[in-house]
Amino acid sequence: MTAAPGHARAVRFDRYGDRDVLYIADIPVPRPAADEVLVEVRAAGINPGETAIRSGALHERFPAAFPSGQGSDLAGTVLETGRDVAEFAPGDEVLGYSWQRSSHATHAVVPAAQLIRKPGELSWPVAGSLYVAACTAWAAVDAVDPRPGEAVAVSAAAGGVGSIVVQLLALRGVRVLAIASPSRAPWLTAHGAVPIPYGDHLAANLATAAPDGIDAFIDLFGPQYVQLAVDLGIPPERIETIIAFEKAAQYGTRNAGSADGSTREVLTEMAAHAASGRIEIPIAATYPLHRVRNAFTALEQRHTHGKIALIP
Structure with missing residues (x-):
């Protein structure tokens, strides 16, 4: 299931509800602003907070604007950088987070300040699942x-x-x-x-x-x-x-x-722990992007050991 040239695929939902409201949309590849990086996503973790946002349970704290994307964790390869970004270049492998509910996609733009270099010792599922859980x-x-x-x-x-x-x-x-x-x-x-x-x-x-x-x-x-x-x-x-x-x-x-631990310093520390083996990040399962509903079915049973990641 591939996107048309110049297009990306992204998880979307148009109303609050259960997993059935999730679908995959074909969208234009986003363009990075001056301080942003365009990342081709290789893995993106899913989290219970995304279920709560999608269901409307957190509407008072984190209201959704429809159509809404979802996802904050991600890891991938830099495709393009904004004009003010000096620390990354196309081809760099990175991990980090988006606060725009956009990581459950084949491509995402992320502020450079929310990314770090991916240690080579980390697998893509671990790197793409690190942010929310670790921070x-x-x-x-x-x-x-x-x-x-x-x-x-x-x-x-x-x-x-x-x-x-x-x-x-x-x-x-x-x-x-x-x-x-x-x-x-x-x-x-x-x-x-x-x-x-x-x-x-x-x-x-x-x-x-x-x-x-x-x-x-x-x-x-x-x-x-x-x-x-x-x-x-x-x-x-x-x-x-x-x-x-x-x-x-x-x-x-x-x-x-996670907001209290959302700094480059904390993310770098946790990535170093995982890369060195001092901390294991168990991966319970991985799913292709188009099986996002199945991924959340597993997550919402609340019996998985470790993280679940989408692999776009």
């Missing part, structure tokens, strides 16, 4: 200021963000209590965490794993875990959620996200 994980860990020897609980610990949070905490010498499906226990154990099965008796299992108490809690799933952290007596300033904004406002907890 969100960095911000979530930074928000609770973990110290060596502390016990930190993490919900959804085997997901796209959670798997990175677990590894960042382990690098800091933290005792990580990783709440996840029992099937993820071997991976979590191998990456320095103590697996804790979600479901019945969760509070008791956490108490058993951390008899001296839990110092901080990072929630990556939903409000029930913020409530659990409060009930466990964890101070609000040591509770972080990337998703339960109302609960965060209710209890005065932290709610840092």
